[in-house]
Amino acid sequence: MSFACPVADQRLVLTHIVRMPELAKSNRFAEATSDTVDALLEAAAEFAEGELAPLNEVGDREHSRWNEGAVTTPTGWREAYGKFVEGGWMGLSAPVEWGGQGLPHSLTAAMMEDFNAANVAFALCPMLGLGAIEAVEAHGSDELKRRYLPKMVSGEWTATMNLTEPQAGSDVGALKSRAVPAGDDSWRVSGTKIFITYGEHDLTDNIVHLVLARTPDAPEGTKGISLFLVPKVLDSGEANDLQCQSIEHKMGIHASPTCVMGFGENGGATGWLVGPERGGMRAMFTMMNNARLNVGLQGVGIAERATQRAVAYALERKQGQRAGLPMPIADHPDVRRMLVRMRALTMASRALAYYAFGQVDRETLGDREAGLRADIVTPLVKGWCTDVGCEVASLGIQVHGGMGFIEETGAAQYLRDARIAPIYEGTNGIQAADLVARKISLEGGLPFDGLIADVRAEAQHEQLIALTDAVEILVATAREAEPNDRLAGSYALMTMTAVMTAGWLMERLSRAIDMGEAGDINAGRRSAIEYFLSVIVPEAIGLGSAVESGAELLFRAPAEELA
């Protein structure tokens, strides 16, 4: 089934949620005119639809393959990546100084949504590059920037994020990889890293690994961690001391090689510090925050693709009759419900994710409040938008009936691909913990209260007002609660807060449509918004008891007794 990028929806959100015209008034983003936005959306759509979408099923079927340390990507992957580099897509929001175009991150978000929708296993590769560019730019030495950023920004070299070790997953502080000074300005890095996305591949000549490791005498835990840039190939042209030891056999994103990486088996891989020694966590979070928002966009992209496919199938497939004529299943109320729900969740997750990128752009312009708002909504984007991706993909299977379970239909791949997003870059449970343990109390709680106040100032639907009331009370209680009680209800609070924020943004979209500002956006969007406010928002209210239930109930019995 052909896929068409949702250009009109994206333009609506960029205009009325991101408020791109405001951003374009700054010197920094003066290039982001309405014409540029339109041209970019069209060009990204063309690339996604024409080059990436046709490879999505190929990648799922062929997988990337490992052979004695080398990884071969599926048929067509290399060519598509070549065109990606040629198109200059990697540098859209990267600094002009290093060859980028310096456009707002929210435009890159639109591009990434398209690429995710077309082929999430492909898009994962540049996604990691985006975070790595930010980290090197923010924390790297001038020398390191000069040597690496131009080719990272052009996409000629890809990048990876090496955090996880077998014993250190969510608990990053438990990692054991080591780095020792080499005597010059370089270090010798050694250790084993797992779950390294695109840790090895045949798309480019070099791969820039960003690796967390401990330096000699560093304290235990996260405070002793430093970040190193470890290239696959050294400036001399020599291969560095690292290798891909195997790749994983996964439920989805088959074409994206998930690598076990061994560093320094022959004396140590050569690397350079990014940021100060023991300042690795800070540098990592630069990369991680970017990646978290981008993983949220994977949910949005897959939801868009699944929705389009389901609507097309539901219009084409006939079951039953009306007035003697075969009836498309889209006209059966419960199927229509699924389609409206899919569209509503997709729109809402897009609005929330783009909103976050818009706040990041404002932070870039020096707006500190916007930066804090971005901090607050980041766990919501990562946590909720990825849950939306799974729910919408699963509904997409259901719309297809028996055909949905047949792999050739394509609907099943979306769920298999979407299912990783709630896990990586910090599980959604970690996002929920971040919300209740840090974000609701950030700077005395003022930024979070500011979000509530903004929603309250505009909310019109009675259910949205009721949800906002509920969130406000629950957050006040959570701030006073014991840590474990707060954590016990964290996931439900994350969902409620995300739905509240997305509902607020959906109302904004609704007003834009009502005022005729939406261009060619159609009536289906209006009913999806109304469905979100009148059905999905009340469902979120129903999670209040989960937020309040507390830790005592969960820990009343030892975990063994749940087996």
Next chain:
Amino acid sequence: MSFACPVADQRLVLTHIVRMPELAKSNRFAEATSDTVDALLEAAAEFAEGELAPLNEVGDREHSRWNEGAVTTPTGWREAYGKFVEGGWMGLSAPVEWGGQGLPHSLTAAMMEDFNAANVAFALCPMLGLGAIEAVEAHGSDELKRRYLPKMVSGEWTATMNLTEPQAGSDVGALKSRAVPAGDDSWRVSGTKIFITYGEHDLTDNIVHLVLARTPDAPEGTKGISLFLVPKVLDSGEANDLQCQSIEHKMGIHASPTCVMGFGENGGATGWLVGPERGGMRAMFTMMNNARLNVGLQGVGIAERATQRAVAYALERKQGQRAGLPMPIADHPDVRRMLVRMRALTMASRALAYYAFGQVDRETLGDREAGLRADIVTPLVKGWCTDVGCEVASLGIQVHGGMGFIEETGAAQYLRDARIAPIYEGTNGIQAADLVARKISLEGGLPFDGLIADVRAEAQHEQLIALTDAVEILVATAREAEPNDRLAGSYALMTMTAVMTAGWLMERLSRAIDMGEAGDINAGRRSAIEYFLSVIVPEAIGLGSAVESGAELLFRAPAEELA
């Protein structure tokens, strides 16, 4: 990971929900003594754990394979099926007259839960046999019973259900397969059927196909449909005129061959009527109602297996520290929440499913009210328990973090296998439609009101009382509503009604545990019940707006505009 059948839970539900001691007072079920029940549960557990569970991953990896009409099941499948027949498992609840043991269906339910948990792709084969035995027994001629039932009951021959055709899925009435009289008492059947589970395999010498087809001059739609028994091999030893044309490549249940079956390509497959001509739908529903309850048990079984695996992993996997010691992830509140939720949903779905089988058993004893209660809860069991299977399997992946996405871990297979259950034997949307279009108004609504009254008479938790109030009001409104409005809210009403009924049964279990009647059932069960009542029940209340939202909103825009 080793799997242990939940014998203590099953005994608790059989005693206090099915109320097996009451059933055993009847002549018909006098054999179902407490000792028999215990012995059967232990023996079923031994077979499931020892023979079927070890083949589950093998089946997923190897798939069943098609080659020129023949289907080869994975390594070990034939041997396991042989032991299944030897054990007499197929005939547990089948009539003594035909070689069965005549035990209550609720005991077969416990056995099937175990087999589903151990290996749902294997258990699917006998599952279809159970429905076929019922259909032939209820509607077949004495001659047909004599010829086929003994070997179907022993399991020497398996059976299939041939409904779906390319153009006729949920709309069974659109089927085109034909049957013409052969001049003797047999018919010549021709047509193509799709999605035929175990339509061909190498487990047995013969396969009994039950095939829906139209006879000459039959009216259009469901009224013109008849059911035929079409064996793979005729009494003469000759092959019948039918073949497996291909098998599907599916998201899950890889070992279960899903066949395209061609009947009568060489003049017509020989078959015999089951029930009267044009009485096919009634015969089919005998088979279908059984299958719907059994598909619900697939959700229960997979949920049990996923829960056990997740608890074991969460106890073994350490992340973070407490008092200087490595901390199992089970002690992190959000992970514990997932485990408690998984256990709560698993228990509740088991209680609901077994309850339904208990009502079927009472119907067998001539209790008409129980039969109506079974009719009402059948869509709840099929619809909700299969949704539970998917939710719990997905939570199981999440508990495993990154490892959950790696196929070798095993958690992903449960979700891939579980995802078919909301689709086949009538999609869950069809179940929801059955609830609102037929079941809430059956016999003037008295049986449904009886369910509400039963729940109300016992419900103690304030949230359960609130949910019951909500369901009562929503059902009253639904009965008066336009059909499309009723259907628009049907799915949410199905979930609410299922959670209400399961909550009622969970309170019963709670009382049994409080009174010390639960034997070795542990404290984890108590907290899971409390979690269900205080968290999951309120979530269901949050679906009220979805029930009330109506069709107008869904149909406000043409479906094209949702693309």
